[in-house]
Each structure stands twice: as C-alpha cells, then as structure tokens.
Amino acid sequence: MSAREGSGRERGGEDPAEPSRPRKTILYVHVETLPSPMAGSGFAANTCLGLAEAGAATLFLTGRGAAPDDAAALAAYGLVPHPLLDVKRVPFFGALRFPLYAAVLREAVRLSGADALRAIVSRSPKALALLSRLRRRLAGVPLLYEMHGRPPEAIEDAAKRRRAARRRARERKLLAWVDGVILVAEAQRSMLSARFEPGDRVLVAPAGHRGHEGTGAERVPGRVVYLGQLHEHKGIDVLVDAAARLSAAASVEVIGGPDRVDELARRAERAGGRATLTGALPQRDALGRLRSAEVAVAPYLDLPYNLYLTPTKVYEYMASGAAIVASDVPCLRGLLRHGENALLVPPGRPGELAAAIARCLEEPALRARLAAAALRDVRGRTWLARGRAIAEFADSL
Numbered sequence: 001m002s003a004r005e006g007s008g009r010e011r012g013g014e015d016p017a018e019p020s021r022p023r024k025t026i027l028y029v030h031v032e033t034l035p036s037p038m039a040g041s042g043f044a045a046n047t048c049l050g051l052a053e054a055g056a057a058t059l060f061l062t063g064r065g066a067a068p069d070d071a072a073a074l075a076a077y078g079l080v081p082h083p084l085l086d087v088k089r090v091p092f093f094g095a096l097r098f099p100l101y102a103a104v105l106r107e108a109v110r111l112s113g114a115d116a117l118r119a120i121v122s123r124s125p126k127a128l129a130l131l132s133r134l135r136r137r138l139a140g141v142p143l144l145y146e147m148h149g150r151p152p153e154a155i156e157d158a159a160k161r162r163r164a165a166r167r168r169a170r171e172r173k174l175l176a177w178v179d180g181v182i183l184v185a186e187a188q189r190s191m192l193s194a195r196f197e198p199g200d201r202v203l204v205a206p207a208g209h210r211g212h213e214g215t216g217a218e219r220v221p222g223r224v225v226y227l228g229q230l231h232e233h234k235g236i237d238v239l240v241d242a243a244a245r246l247s248a249a250a251s252v253e254v255i256g257g258p259d260r261v262d263e264l265a266r267r268a269e270r271a272g273g274r275a276t277l278t279g280a281l282p283q284r285d286a287l288g289r290l291r292s293a294e295v296a297v298a299p300y301l302d303l304p305y306n307l308y309l310t311p312t313k314v315y316e317y318m319a320s321g322a323a324i325v326a327s328d329v330p331c332l333r334g335l336l337r338h339g340e341n342a343l344l345v346p347p348g349r350p351g352e353l354a355a356a357i358a359r360c361l362e363e364p365a366l367r368a369r370l371a372a373a374a375l376r377d378v379r380g381r382t383w384l385a386r387g388r389a390i391a392e393f394a395d396s397l
Contacts (some may be wrong), residue, residue: 034060062089119394144390235301238301243275259281
C-alpha cells in the first residue's frame with residue numbers, strides 16, 4: 001500500500017533523463033481510529049483512496065483500530081489498497097491522542113525536509129493548530145481545513161451543543177490563518193469568516209460513491225432498505241412507523257448501528273414487526289443488500305442539523321439501481337428531484353412515506369424510471385471526483 005512503490009512517468013511523472021525527484025505527497029490527518037464505528041472514518045478513508053485514484057500520492061495518518069493490518073482496516077469500508085495510498089495507523093493510549101499528534105509533526109517535518117510535501121488536509125482543528133508551529137518550515141505547503149461541523153445553534157442536544165461551541169471557537173482561530181477550506185455542504189459557507197467570502201480559497205466537495213459495479217444485482221421483490229447511522233435526526237422512527245402501514249409483501253430492512261438498534265427494534269415490534277433491524281453489517285454485505293433492494297429510503301427530518309450534512313447514503317442509493325424515496329428537505333433538493341429521479345415526501349409523516357414506498361413497489365415502470373434517472377445523475381459524483389477536486393484545489397493555492 002505504499003505511496004513509494006513504482007517509478008517513472010507512470011508513477012511520479014519524472015522524465016528518466018532528468019535527476020530523480022521525490023513525488024510530492026498529500027498528508028491527510030484523521031484523528032480517529034481506522035476502522036471505527038464513527039461515520040467520519042469511512043468518509044476519510046474513501047477520500048484518501050479517491051485522492052490516490054486521482055493520481056495524488058497520499059499518506060493517510062490516522063489512529064489504529066481493531067483491524068490487524070492496514071488492508072483489513074480499509075476492507076472494513078469495502079475498500080482495497082492502492083499503490084499511491086500509504087496508510088499509517090498510530091496506536092492511541094486509551095482515549096489519549098498525543099501519539100497521533102506527535103506522528104503528525106514527525107511526518108510533516110520528514111516530508112517537508114525531503115521537499116516531498118504537496119499539502120496537508122485535516123478536519124481536526126487541533127492537528128492543524130499544532131502544525132501552525134511549523135509554518136516557517138512548511139512555507140509554500142498549503143494547510144487545508146476540511147470542515148465537517150455544524151454551528152452550535154443547529155444542535156438540539158445540550159451537551160453536544162457545548163462541544164460544538166468549543167470546536168467553533170477553535171475554528172474561528174483556525175480560519176484566521178489556514179490557506180484554504182474544504183466544505184462538505186454548501187450551507188457551511190455561513191460558518192466562514194469574511195476572509196473566505198466570496199474568495200477563491202473555498203472548495204465545496206460533498207461525498208461520493210464507489211461506482212456502479214453492483215447495479216446489475218438481482219432484485220429481491222419487496223425489499224426496502226435504509227442504510228446508515230440511526231441517529232434521531234435521520235428519521236428512522238418515522239420509517240419504522242411507516243413500515244407498519246405497508247403490505248405483508250414489503251420487507252423493510254434498517255441496516256446500521258450499533259446505537260439505538262434495540263430501541264428501534266422494540267418500536268418496530270410495537271408497530272407490528274414489519275421493519276427488521278439488522279444492526280451494523282460489513283460494508284460489502286450492507287451494499288449487497290442495498291443493490292438487491294427495489295426501494296431505498298432516506299427519511300431525514302427537517303431539522304437545522306441536517307442542513308450541514310453531506311448525504312453519503314444518498315449517493316450510494318443513486319448508484320445502486322434502487323428507486324429512492326426520501327424526505328423533501330433542503331440538503332437533498334439539489335440532488336433529488338420529485339418525480340424525476342426520486343419520490344420526495346414531507347418529512348416526519350409516516351403515512352405519506354408509506355404511500356410513496358408502496359407506490360414504488362407496486363409500479364415497476366415508475367421504479368425503473370426513477371432508478372435509471374438517479375443512476376445517470378450520480379455518475380460524476382464519485383470519491384475519485386472528490387479526490388481530484390481536492391488535489392487540484394491544493395495545487396491552486
């Protein structure tokens with residue numbers, strides 16, 4: 001998996017007649033473990049693989065999870081090694097992250113000393129703040145902040161709101177000196193300082209999908225799938241209640257966890273048991289079920305919290321060949337269009353959600369038309385495209 005394998009134009013772009021120069025590397029810092037139940041780790045792993053697929057040598061520096069080796073850590077997300085992707089997982093001491101922060105400084109010094117550092121990308125304000133101490137050594141190397149957070153006022157839970165407020169304070173300091181910002185949702189522009197508006201040092205790069213290899217899977221009649229996290233703002237409670245209104249021919253599978261699985265299973269049982277909570281599944285199995293579904297559902301609630309998300313699951317839905325039923329909420333309107341590539345329903349209404357699902361199951365022609373349109377619309381929205389956009393953005397600064 002080393003980024004240092006290979007040689008010549010195929011790998012580094014060097015002319016054999018010229019003295020060999022080190023291939024410059026993008027250092028991507030992720031302050032969580034790999035693999036991890038945190039959704040952000042899959043996002044980071046897919047981004048790094050997308051960078052490598054786009055031809056950018058990438059060092060993915062992250063924490064060490066339970067997987068025995070780097071290949072197994074990537075496999076937890078359905079990913080495979082790439083010759084331009086070098087993964088370094090650093091063990092934590094319990095909840096202490098300082099070994100990773102030390103590794104960040106060490107790798108930045110090593111790569112910059114060899115004139116082999118192309119850019120540094122991280123969603124961690126603390127990691128980037130540490131790197132600010134090396135600004136003189138890192139002169140000419142863009143430091144890019146990948147913003148994933150939400151403003152405190154968009155968060156209902158009091159404890160999470162306090163954590164978000166502390167993070168927001170760190171972000172404000174960070175935005176005073178970083179070279180560029182990568183947003184995952186257009187709504188995050190409101191969180192930027194005047195230094196970046198309307199400036200050209202901001203890139204909006206949402207999530208992507210891995211490709212269309214599973215779209216030819218045989219469909220299981222009546223299979224309806226939700227795939228993703230089970231947090232309250234995702235609207236899973238509404239889907240469980242909607243499942244109780246469907247005919248016995250429908251089979252609703254909620255794939256994700258571990259949070260709230262037991263709670264939602266009890267709710268499904270009270271509602272007649274039409275929804276099955278599978279818990280978290282290996283990525284390959286989860287995507288296999290999605291790609292054999294007739295309908296995929298995204299029942300988001302209409303909350304300020306959801307304005308700032310990048311709907312990764314919806315990109316996978318669109319690439320799966322299933323018909324999509326989703327809530328009509330702002331974060332999906334630029335991606336899904338009612339009656340064209342999806343059926344959109346008012347959020348929080350299980351009756352209308354059930355009616356739209358039933359319509360897709362009962363009308364094969366509608367289901368096929370919506371799925372085909374979604375597949376066409378998502379073709380350019382891959383992790384490869386995201387990686388290419390980030391690499392080009394870094395080079396423009």
